[in-house]
Amino acid sequence: MNKQKMTKLSLIVCLPAFVATNFFLWKWDAASFLSPPASTTEGSSLSEKDGLPSVSVDDWELVLVNRDHLFESEPKSLATVGNIRVDSRIARATQDFLAAAQVIVLDEVLLSGYRSRAEQEQLYNERVAELEASGFDQVEAEATVRSQVQIPGASEHQTGLAVDMSEEAGQLDEVAGKIRELAPKYGFVLRYPEGKSHITGLDFESWHFRYVGVENAQYMEKHDLVLEEYLALLKDRK
Incomplete structure (x- = not known):
């Protein structure tokens, strides 16, 4: 070759x-x-990945109040909105939220706002007494009431950051749903939604709204989170 x-x-x-x-x-x-190099992806914070607001679990509007976290203090300053009182820091937001709700249904009113520990204790005891009078024993009465009314110290109303808003005669589910949708625009969330009672400890309440701030409220509503779940996410970020 x-x-x-x-x-x-x-x-x-x-x-x-x-x-x-x-x-x-x-x-x-x-x-x-x-x-990208591993260092640029691993070093990014959780908030950058999932859009969590850059807030602290210690912010005043995120105070957690439930049976495991009792509220032992009082609001520093209260303001009157309609027929109720709220923490003065949320007075404007509460007024604007009510006005927006009244566009949906004119008869929407604020039924309850700040409630002292003594008032909460009276309400709780009255509900228990009503059930006992109807035939429940004390244990049964208290177990039933605890799914509907917080024990003294566990009520968000003691913070001045929660309001009960509805039509006095009761509210249709459709209307309640529309009001829930607009609430985050004013910094409020429906605090006790359906399907979350195993976390919150209370049955569904279409009228109970809690102020958490606009950014927090919008994130919680978008991701279907109650306050306990949201705070857990914020803590995991650290």
């Missing part, structure tokens, strides 16, 4: 291997170029 033929044969044998090797190297370089 002459030298020219040997050269051609070598090219035929080597060319596929050369092409395959360079194709592999090209793909590897492309992948390396397109994929």
